[in-house]
Amino acid sequence: MEKNDAKPKWYEPSREVTEQANVKEYDQLYRYSIENREAFWAEQANQLSWYKKWDKVLDDQQAPFYNWFVGGRTNIILNAIDRHLKSATRNKLAVIWEGEPGDSRTFSYHALNREVSQFANILKSMGVRKGDVVTIYMPQIPEQLFAMLACAKIGAVHSVVYGGFSHEALADRINDANSRVVITADGGYRRGKVVEMKSVVNKAMELSPTMEICITVKRTGIDVYMENDRDYWLHDLKSLPIASNKCETEEMDASDMLFLLYTSGSTGRPKALVHTHGGYSVYTATTHRMVFDIKPEDRYWCAADPGWITGHSYIVYGPLINGSTIMLYEGAPNHPYPDRWWKMVEKYGINILYTSPTAIRGLMRFGDSWPNRNDISSLRLLGSVGEPINAEAWSWFHRAVGRGNCPIMDTWWQTETGGFIIAPLPITPLKPGSATKPFFGNELAIVDDAGKEVPDGEEGNLVIKSPWPGLAKSVFNDPQRFVDTYWSKYKEQGWYHTGDSAKKDEDGYYWIIGRNDDVIKVSGYRLGSAEIEGIMATHPAIVEAAAIALPHQLKGNAIHITAVLKSTYKPTKELEHELMVHMEEHLGKIARPEAIVFAEALPKTRSGKIMRRLLKSRALGLPDGDLSTMEE
Numbered sequence: 001m002e003k004n005d006a007k008p009k010w011y012e013p014s015r016e017v018t019e020q021a022n023v024k025e026y027d028q029l030y031r032y033s034i035e036n037r038e039a040f041w042a043e044q045a046n047q048l049s050w051y052k053k054w055d056k057v058l059d060d061q062q063a064p065f066y067n068w069f070v071g072g073r074t075n076i077i078l079n080a081i082d083r084h085l086k087s088a089t090r091n092k093l094a095v096i097w098e099g100e101p102g103d104s105r106t107f108s109y110h111a112l113n114r115e116v117s118q119f120a121n122i123l124k125s126m127g128v129r130k131g132d133v134v135t136i137y138m139p140q141i142p143e144q145l146f147a148m149l150a151c152a153k154i155g156a157v158h159s160v161v162y163g164g165f166s167h168e169a170l171a172d173r174i175n176d177a178n179s180r181v182v183i184t185a186d187g188g189y190r191r192g193k194v195v196e197m198k199s200v201v202n203k204a205m206e207l208s209p210t211m212e213i214c215i216t217v218k219r220t221g222i223d224v225y226m227e228n229d230r231d232y233w234l235h236d237l238k239s240l241p242i243a244s245n246k247c248e249t250e251e252m253d254a255s256d257m258l259f260l261l262y263t264s265g266s267t268g269r270p271k272a273l274v275h276t277h278g279g280y281s282v283y284t285a286t287t288h289r290m291v292f293d294i295k296p297e298d299r300y301w302c303a304a305d306p307g308w309i310t311g312h313s314y315i316v317y318g319p320l321i322n323g324s325t326i327m328l329y330e331g332a333p334n335h336p337y338p339d340r341w342w343k344m345v346e347k348y349g350i351n352i353l354y355t356s357p358t359a360i361r362g363l364m365r366f367g368d369s370w371p372n373r374n375d376i377s378s379l380r381l382l383g384s385v386g387e388p389i390n391a392e393a394w395s396w397f398h399r400a401v402g403r404g405n406c407p408i409m410d411t412w413w414q415t416e417t418g419g420f421i422i423a424p425l426p427i428t429p430l431k432p433g434s435a436t437k438p439f440f441g442n443e444l445a446i447v448d449d450a451g452k453e454v455p456d457g458e459e460g461n462l463v464i465k466s467p468w469p470g471l472a473k474s475v476f477n478d479p480q481r482f483v484d485t486y487w488s489k490y491k492e493q494g495w496y497h498t499g500d501s502a503k504k505d506e507d508g509y510y511w512i513i514g515r516n517d518d519v520i521k522v523s524g525y526r527l528g529s530a531e532i533e534g535i536m537a538t539h540p541a542i543v544e545a546a547a548i549a550l551p552h553q554l555k556g557n558a559i560h561i562t563a564v565l566k567s568t569y570k571p572t573k574e575l576e577h578e579l580m581v582h583m584e585e586h587l588g589k590i591a592r593p594e595a596i597v598f599a600e601a602l603p604k605t606r607s608g609k610i611m612r613r614l615l616k617s618r619a620l621g622l623p624d625g626d627l628s629t630m631e632e
């Protein structure tokens with residue numbers, strides 16, 4: 001894989017792009033946004049509808065628990081649906097969906113409102129109230145979106161769990177959130193096969209004492225087990241009078257919870273970040289409008305899974321607030337052939353395509369002929385997120401997909417940040433592999449462990465020095481963990497610690513290197529070393545295990561395990577395979593290790609911490625580094 005720090009080549013945006021750009025100038029507006037942060041965000045917030053406007057833009061009295069648009073009354077649905085019903089947007093397509101087998105459905109904003117209102121009334125009839133957590137575990141079908149929006153509409157809190165997670169991972173998240181209701185489907189399609197989902201939910205419910213109700217969408221028609229008074233088919237509920245088309249949107253406080261989203265950190269079990277109705281609406285809408293240069297006639301496709309933050313912010317909320325037409329696709333990018341995506345770009349006339357380096361590399365290996373055989377000239381802008389994009393993938397995306405005309409918006413951000421923190425605008429000259437400059441209102445720095453800025457070109461810790469409206473409000477039920485994880489390293493300075501290492505070059509461009517903690521990014525998916533090791537250790541053969549990330553051609557990183565076996569077990573190929581399956585079963589397919597090596601012991605510090613850095617440098621054939629803290 002090419003390195004990001006290969007000599008950068010500039011890509012100047014074309015006149016065609018700059019002339020129509022929503023934001024025509026960066027430097028001045030950036031300076032203004034830093035010097036007048038609250039005024040800048042108030043101007044953005046003024047572009048949205050509110051039941052009642054805020055009394056104060058930012059309250060930092062309880063920092064790092066920042067409160068944006070204090071006293072403001074809203075609901076994200078007021079902006080994502082309700083206000084569009086009063087304009088011509090009402091009859092515009094909100095959603096174009098294509099299933100993997102080739103079936104398709106479309107919904108105007110009017111139809112979206114109907115579907116969401118019906119779903120909201122159904123949830124209400126099941127006793128779901130403001131503040132209740134509803135778990136959503138679904139394939140990528142329109143009902144996934146309707147379920148999320150229906151929760152928001154009635155003030156319930158959704159917790160979407162990625163559909164690739166195992167029943168145990170699902171149960172952990174249901175239990176942590178004290179969720180009573182789960183919404184799922186019988187299954188979904190992936191690579192021509194049915195992936196079962198309801199059966200996974202059934203197993204999870206056995207481990208979840210709080211779970212009372214499960215609503216299931218019939219997607220595939222496979223046989224599923226349904227239990228009386230617990231399980232309901234959505235289509236049955238929709239035929240009842242309770243599922244009326246009319247439902248009032250619940251008026252919420254700007255700081256009320258909108259959703260929980262579980263994500264992995266460097267220690268312990270996944271934690272749920274909390275995002276709110278007010279600040280998150282303003283931040284996702286503004287970043288989406290400016291970075292993706294949204295025009296009313298655009299057809300916008302973010303090919304992420306709604307189960308992750310990218311899906312929440314840039315499939316669902318930001319785009320719908322901006323009244324965009326969004327594309328949703330259920331299945332694999334190369335099914336039945338590697339031009340499935342390009343066929344859909346042509347068929348639906350997609351203008352903006354936002355995806356991940358892993359997906360780009362995956363399609364790149366099939367070569368140029370696949371995009372070439374389709375007319376994808378409708379594309380105007382491209383985007384990338386989730387991991388550093390290597391120069392080779394960048395160039396292929398730019399040339400073969402963008403035909404050299406489409407700027408690539410490499411957006412750096414996190415579940416915690418709610419939206420883009422570093423991202424170009426279409427007018428920004430690009431350097432492949434750099435996410436370029438901070439988005440408006442954000443002050444960043446690259447610092448050493450003591451908080452001193454490192455010179456340009458040197459690697460350091462990426463910090464965010466100022467609050468922004470998309471920042472998560474807290475960790476659900478564990479505010480101390482929020483403080484400890486993000487705000488303790490640079491406590492005195494009050495900076496947000498991202499956990500990423502990065503460099504800034506002499507032009508002020510940021511280059512993300514990767515995580516500098518024990519978070520592993522596999523194909524852009526975020527997993528924790530501790531989480532993986534914990535599951536490995538539940539296998540009867542294992543004494544203990546260490547998980548590290550090593551570079552992988554396609555996935556960016558892959559999981560490598562060093563395991564210590566109990567004396568009664570032999571290190572065989574069969575056991576290695578069994579352990580891989582164990583990870584898949586207990587966490588999900590994305591957690592399947594690339595390789596497992598067996599060792600007599602793990603290298604540890606004198607205080608008993610696994611020295612993952614040493615395992616990594618040895619695997620990469622690099623020098624050991626400082627071993628002074630290592631136990632004998």
Ligand code: PRX
Pocket residue numbers: 263309310384385386387388389410411412413414415416435498499500512514515521524525526
């Ligand atoms: O390491 C960074 C990487 O993804 C991490 C955040 O992961 P998650 O919360 O799952 O959110 C992913 C989607 C926003 C970051 O700490 N990352 C994200 N975007 C980029 C990136 N690394 C390099 N370049 C990016 N554009």
